[in-house]
Amino acid sequence: MSSTVTLGDLALTLGVSKTLISLVLNNKGTTYGISQATQKKVFKLAKKLNYQPNLVARGLREGKTNTVGLVVSDIANPFYSKMARHIEDFLSAKDYHLVICSTDEEPEREHKIIKLMREKQFDGIIVSTSQRKTGDFKQLMREKYPFVLIDRKIKSIKTNFIGINNFQATYQAVKYLIGEGYSQIAAMAVSPVYVSSIKERIKGYRHAMADSGFDLTQQRLVEIPFDKVKTAVKTEIQKLIQSPHPVNALFAINNNIAVACLEAFRELQIALPKDIAFIAFDDIDAFRLTTPTVTAIDQPLEEICQHAVDILLNEIARPRRAKKEIILSPSLIIRQSVKKL
Amino acid sequence: MSSTVTLGDLALTLGVSKTLISLVLNNKGTTYGISQATQKKVFKLAKKLNYQPNLVARGLREGKTNTVGLVVSDIANPFYSKMARHIEDFLSAKDYHLVICSTDEEPEREHKIIKLMREKQFDGIIVSTSQRKTGDFKQLMREKYPFVLIDRKIKSIKTNFIGINNFQATYQAVKYLIGEGYSQIAAMAVSPVYVSSIKERIKGYRHAMADSGFDLTQQRLVEIPFDKVKTAVKTEIQKLIQSPHPVNALFAINNNIAVACLEAFRELQIALPKDIAFIAFDDIDAFRLTTPTVTAIDQPLEEICQHAVDILLNEIARPRRAKKEIILSPSLIIRQSVKKL
DNA sequence: AAAAAGTACTAAAACGGTTTAGTTTTTTTA
C-alpha cells in the first residue's frame, strides 16, 4: 500500500540483525547488552526513516491486539454513544483501542459481528446483546474468550454482567405516578421485548400497577417496532388518548421511544403535564431543555462502564476468573412532566 | 489466550497440507482442482472443530486489515455519533470495520491516534481534525496512505475533503436574523477557533454583519473553551444580556454550545424568542422538542459520509488518485426561536 | 595458562495464514 520501512530495512542499512533493532527500539537494548553507540545509531536511523512498527505483525506474534470490541444496537443512540465515550476513555488509559459496531437489534447481525471480532483477535468484547439465543456466549465461554455483558443480561448462563435494577427503577417510577394520583397509566415498550432490560421494565410496570390494585385489564402496554419508532408511536398515542378510558400518564421505556413521544405530543397538540403525565427511562440532554422538563430515570453510565472495563481487562490479563455480576441502582430524576392530580 | 484451532491443526488431523485447507475454506478448492470428496471432509472438520480464521495473520500476509479509522473530537456528540453510524453502515456494506477515536480537541492526542491507526495498518482513515499543524497529513500523503478529511479542512495542502459551506450557511443565518429586524446579534464560538469550520462560521458572521452596516464595534463574538462549555456559556450570556447594549439575538456556532445556551436561558429565565432570538449550527433531535423549537442549520450528514466512504474506499483500492474536494450546502431550518421584530 | 565471566551481538524459529511454483499420479492423445 504505502512506502513502509520495516525492522529488516533498518537492520540491513545498519548491517546488524533484526533482533538487535527490535531489542533497541523496545528499550531492551541496555538489558541485552547492546552498546550505547549502536543504540544511538538505531534510534537515529529509525527516526530518520520514520520507522513505524507494524502492529499487525506484533499482534500475530504476541497473540494480542490491544483492541476491545463494543457491540450495541445503535451507536447513534445517545445512551450508547455516551457509554462508548466512557469506555473509550477508560480503555485508552490502559492503551487499548475500542471498536464499536451497531446491530440494529438484529440477532443475526450481532452474531456476525461477534464472530468477526473474535476472528480479528480482539482481546475481549463488551456486548449489549439483542440475542435471545445463548449460543454465541456459550461458545465464547467454552473458548475462555473474555467478554462482559452490559445493559442486557441473559439468564441461563452465568457471565460477567454490569447493569442496573430495571425492575425496581420502573416499579418506583410507576408507583410515583400512582402516588401523584394517576390511574390510567400506559407503558410504551420497544421491540424486541425479549431483551432483559425491556422485559424487566415491563415487569416493573405490571407489578407496580397490580400492587396498586390495577389488574391486567387496566394495564396498557404498547409495543413499538424498533425500526419504525416514529410513526408507530404517534398512531399508538392517538389510540391511547381516544380510547374509552383515555390514558392520563405514559411511561416511555427508553430514550428512543421517549423522544418519539415528545415529538408526537407536539404534533398532536397534547400538553404536558396537563393532558398527560410523562416519565422516560434513560436521561438525555433534551429532557432538561423541553417545556416542561421531563422526569426520567437516570442510569449511572460512567460507573457501569468503569466496572465493565475493569472486569474485562482483568479477565484479559488472567483468564479463568469467577464471573462477576454487578447491579447498580439508577435514580428517578423528578422534573416537571408529572404534576400532582 | 483461548483454545484456538488453526489451519495447521485441520491439516494435521486430515493428513493434508495447509495449502489445501486454505484453498478449500476460501472456496478456491474447485478452481485449484481439489476433489469434491476432500473438500467435503475439510468443510466438515472445520465446522466440527469450529475453526475460525485468524484475521490478524491474514492481515499480515495480505497487507490489508479491512479496517478504517474515524477520528473525531467526541463520539458522544450527536453530530459525530450520527456520522459514525452512517459511516459504519456504508463501510460494513463493503466488509469494512470502523474504529472510532475521540480526541477532545487535543492536537497531541489526535497525532497519537493517527500514528496508532497507521501502525495498526488500518487501510485508511477519516478525520475531522483538531490540528492546525499539517505535519501528520503531509506525512500520510508522502506515504500515499489513504485518508479523507471531513467537516474540517486544512488549507495549505490539497487533500480529500468533504464538508459544507460554513461561511455561506452562517452568512445566510445571520442575514436572516437581520432581516427579521435584529441588530444586537452575538455569536458564540467554541475553541479551538482555528479549526476551519469554526473559522468560516465566524467569518460568515462577521461578513453578514459588516455587509449590513454593523461594524466591528457592533459585533459581539464570544469564545467558549471546549472543556468548560457549560459554565462559561452561562456567564457569557449573562454578560451579553447585561451589557449597555443588550444582545437580542444569539447565534450558537455548534450543537454543543447551543445546548448549553438553551440550558442557560432556562436557568436565567430568558424566554425565547421574546427576550432573545436564537439560531444554532447543527441540527439535533432536541431542537424539535423545545418550546419554542429551535431554528438551526442542518448539515447533510448522510451525504457527507457517503462521499467520504466512497472516496476513501476508492483510494484504498487504487492509490495515487487525484484528491477530491466536495463542498455541500446545508439548509437553514426555520422554526420558532426567531420571531419577526 | 586454562577456566570462567562478561560483552556485544545474531541465526532461526515462531505466530497463522496465503500464494507460488512445483510434484506425483493417473488419464488421454498421437
Place this chain on the structure above:
DNA sequence: TAAAAAAACTAAACCGTTTTAGTACTTTTT
C-alpha cells in the same frame, strides 16, 4: 507405447515482528 495433459495435491516462501538459544570475542579470575 511414449508423450502430453489433466487431476489432485504439497513444500516452502512470505508477511514483520519477538524471542530463544546461541556465538564469538575479550576480559577477568584462579
